[in-house]
Amino acid sequence: xxxxxxxxxxxxxxxxxxxxxxxxxxxxxxxxxxxxxxxxxxxxxxxxxxxxxxxxxxxxxxxxxxxxxxxxxxxxxxxxxxxxxxxxxxxxxxxxxxxxxxxxxxxxxxxxxxxxxxxxxxxxxxxxxxxxxxxxxxxxxxxxxxxxxxxxxxxxxxxxxxxxxxxxxxxxxxxxxxxxxxxxxxxxxxxxxxxxxxxxxxxxxxxxxxxxxxxxxxxxxxxxxxxxxxxxxxxxxxxxxxxxxxxxxxxxxxxxxxxxxxxxxx
Amino acid sequence: xxxxxxxxxxxxxxxxxxxxxxxxxxxxxxxxxxxxxxxxxxxxxxxxxxxxxxxxxxxxxxxxxxxxxxxxxxxxxxxxxxxxxxxxxxxxxxxxxxxxxxxxxxxxxxxxxxxxxxxxxxxxxxxxxxxxxxxxxxxxxxxxxxxxxxxxxxxxxxxxxxxxxxxxxxxxxxxxxxxxxxxxxxxxxxxxxxxxxxxxxxxxxxxxxxxxxxxxxxxxxxxxxxxxxxxxxxxxxxxxxxxxxxxxxxxxxxxxxxxxxxxxxxxxxxxxxxxxxxxxxxxxxxxxxxxxxxxxxxxxxxxxxxxxxxxxxxxxxxxxxxxxxxxxxxxxxxxxxxxxxxxxxxxxxxxxxxxxxxxxxxxxxxxxxxxxxxxxxxxxxxxxxxxxxxxxxxxxxx
Numbered sequence: 142x143x144x145x146x147x148x149x150x151x152x153x154x155x156x157x158x159x160x161x162x163x164x165x166x167x168x169x170x171x172x173x174x175x176x177x178x179x180x181x182x183x184x185x186x187x188x189x190x191x192x193x194x195x196x197x198x199x200x201x202x203x204x205x206x207x208x209x210x211x212x213x214x215x216x217x218x219x220x221x222x223x224x225x226x227x228x229x230x231x232x233x234x235x236x237x238x239x240x241x242x243x244x245x246x247x248x249x250x251x252x253x254x255x256x257x258x259x260x261x262x263x264x265x266x267x268x269x270x271x272x273x274x275x276x277x278x279x280x281x282x283x284x285x286x287x288x289x290x291x292x293x294x295x296x297x298x299x300x301x302x303x304x305x306x307x308x309x310x311x312x313x314x315x316x317x318x319x320x321x322x323x324x325x326x327x328x329x330x331x332x333x334x335x336x337x338x339x340x341x342x343x344x345x346x347x348x349x350x351x352x353x354x355x356x357x358x359x360x361x362x363x364x365x366x367x368x369x370x371x372x373x374x375x376x377x378x379x380x381x382x383x384x385x386x387x388x389x390x391x392x393x394x395x396x397x398x399x400x401x402x403x404x405x406x407x
Numbered sequence: 408x409x410x411x412x413x414x415x416x417x418x419x420x421x422x423x424x425x426x427x428x429x430x431x432x433x434x435x436x437x438x439x440x441x442x443x444x445x446x447x448x449x450x451x452x453x454x455x456x457x458x459x460x461x462x463x464x465x466x467x468x469x470x471x472x473x474x475x476x477x478x479x480x481x482x483x484x485x486x487x488x489x490x491x492x493x494x495x496x497x498x499x500x501x502x503x504x505x506x507x508x509x510x511x512x513x514x515x516x517x518x519x520x521x522x523x524x525x526x527x528x529x530x531x532x533x534x535x536x537x538x539x540x541x542x543x544x545x546x547x548x549x550x551x552x553x554x555x556x557x558x559x560x561x562x563x564x565x566x567x568x569x570x571x572x573x574x575x576x577x578x579x580x581x582x583x584x585x586x587x588x589x590x591x592x593x594x595x596x597x598x599x600x601x602x603x604x605x606x607x608x609x610x611x612x613x614x615x616x617x618x619x620x621x622x623x624x625x626x627x628x629x630x631x632x633x634x635x636x637x638x639x640x641x642x643x644x645x646x647x648x649x650x651x652x653x654x655x656x657x658x659x660x661x662x663x664x665x666x667x668x669x670x671x672x673x674x675x676x677x678x679x680x681x682x683x684x685x686x687x688x689x690x691x692x693x694x695x696x697x698x699x700x701x702x703x704x705x706x707x708x709x710x711x712x713x714x715x716x717x718x719x720x721x722x723x724x725x726x727x728x729x730x731x732x733x734x735x736x737x738x739x740x741x742x743x744x745x746x747x748x749x750x751x752x753x754x755x756x757x758x759x760x761x762x763x764x765x766x767x768x769x770x771x772x773x774x775x776x777x778x779x780x781x782x783x784x785x786x787x788x789x790x791x792x793x794x795x796x797x798x799x800x801x802x803x804x805x
Binding site: 174267268277312313324371373387 | 736
């Protein structure tokens with residue numbers, strides 16, 4: 142069985158919040174924010190590796206990402222979690238791609254890999270929060286998708302997945318090949334052991350560029366992206382309001398009730 | 408193709424360096440220089456540059472043919488088991504504004520089995536036309552047949568704009584439709600407007616967990632599509648005297664092409680409402696100390712007609728189900744009122760709730776970061792205040 146996991150390297154959001162502001166201009170300095178594997182993608186990698194460990198047949202897990210050369214680091218992390226191979230799709234032509242262009246490149250690369258029974262993606266990446274690339278890949282490959290999976294059973298040539306929806310879950314049965322996107326309650330990603338990290342460091346990472354993929358050049362990067370960012374701005378930071386200290390419980394309750402009445406909640 | 412610095416125009420003012428969210432620009436010999444390995448061509452620098460020294464060249468791409476034929480505003484009417492999702496009415500309210508600005512009609516696409524009675528609700532909430540596809544293969548939401556149906560309506564009626572709710576259904580369906588018809592899609596928008604000059608849809612959305620806002624256009628492709636965050640847009644007061652045109656559309660869906668099947672729907676047993684739907688959320692964190700203590704939050708939530716939410720710490724400790732988690736690896740909510748109890752307010756939590764209309768925080772620790780986003784912060788003991796508050800509210804409501 143062939144499993145492919147699509148991942149993304151993202152800036153660490155906990156670090157972004159700590160960034161300094163320029164004392165002269167008051168603008169935010171975002172240099173040097175460390176990168177991590179998108180947290181949702183770790184659930185995807187973990188699930189693929191668990192399927193491999195659970196099934197008796199031979200399972201091969203390939204992890205793939207599109208990004209700049211340093212995204213290799215993210216791939217190594219996934220290898221250390223138990224993936225067998227890693228492919229980096231890197232080319233300046235890919236840069237600036239929106240979700241449509243990105244889904245196209247990943248799908249073309251997956252076609253080049255050839256065989257696949259299951260594809261896992263994190264439900265969304267924490268930098269863009271779009272949740273669009275997974276379905277875009279599935280459409281390009283003409284295969285079904287199950288988004289937001291929180292539980293998975295794998296049977297012969299089919300999956301039974303629990304899909305998280307508002308107010309509950311759907312149990313969906315689907316034939317392979319299928320693309321699934323993962324949420325947090327699916328599993329708890331392992332922390333790689335020293336030996337696995339060393340092995341990952343020794344694994345060769347395959348790099349493909351636009352020419353290797355034989356793709357339609359006008360579907361890549363900026364020119365392949367219907368959407369254009371026209372403005373990027375920092376939101377008005379939400380200012381803290383009034384703070385009350387040293388109130389008795391009764392006074393605190395009266396204060397809150399007053400606010401609720403003022404705001405017409407009551 | 409791509410992004411370039413025009414060194415003749417660059418005066419080394421450093422504005423682009425500061426504007427770059429990725430730290431991909433540095434000043435070399437008083438001229439901006441882009442590190443292409445870090446650059447994602449997001450355009451923040453070009454936007455900040457006052458000297459037009461940063462040029463982004465976009466190729467012609469393919470684009471949509473006969474773009475001027477695309478006119479109306481279309482809303483995906485999300486219903487499950489004959490019950491309309493609240494966000495559909497919010498989309499109609501917002502869609503009405505956009506359609507009026509453009510001087511075009513507002514339509515809705517309604518899919519399902521025996522759902523025709525819902526059309527009058529859509530008219531009452533602002534739709535001029537409803538495209539109804541009533542088909543037994545559309546009885547429950549499944550990606551495949553719904554994509555086929557929506558794509559067929561778009562191909563036939565050529566809307567300029569299509570809006571979907573950013574629900575698990577909308578966010579499953581919309582990117583699939585976008586890839587099928589090859590157009591742009593902007594996720595989880597919190598602001599929509601029409602550019603007066605060009606008539607293009609301006610789609611504003613948070614990224615990086617709300618640390619950055621981006622405004623996005625889709626100039627060369629139609630329709631311009633967005634998923635829209637629930638609870639942000641306002642619905643119209645329903646007017647049942649409004650009439651509209653019901654258009655029944657035939658779309659062939661081959662049942663053999665459907666590869667997925669729903670075996671079962673498991674409803675979560677909950678003592679309070681769903682956090683996605685709630686106007687009021689009472690949330691608890693590590694400071695609640697114990698799963699039993701969430702009972703006082705449930706009581707308050709039920710008294711106020713709201714739902715219970717939780718921080719990641721409380722969910723990881725298994726005091727609350729994952730479905731109640733608010734924050735980066737949980738849900739993003741924007742209720743009218745968010746009462747944070749014993750939540751310190753790590754950034755991963757704040758990104759999931761800081762767009763709430765009104766935030767009240769109760770916490771013992773005066774330095775808890777939650778107070779930086781709360782409209783009203785009470786430094787005090789949750790266990791004393793919350794039960795009393797519930798009693799007081801009950802009194803006032805009875």
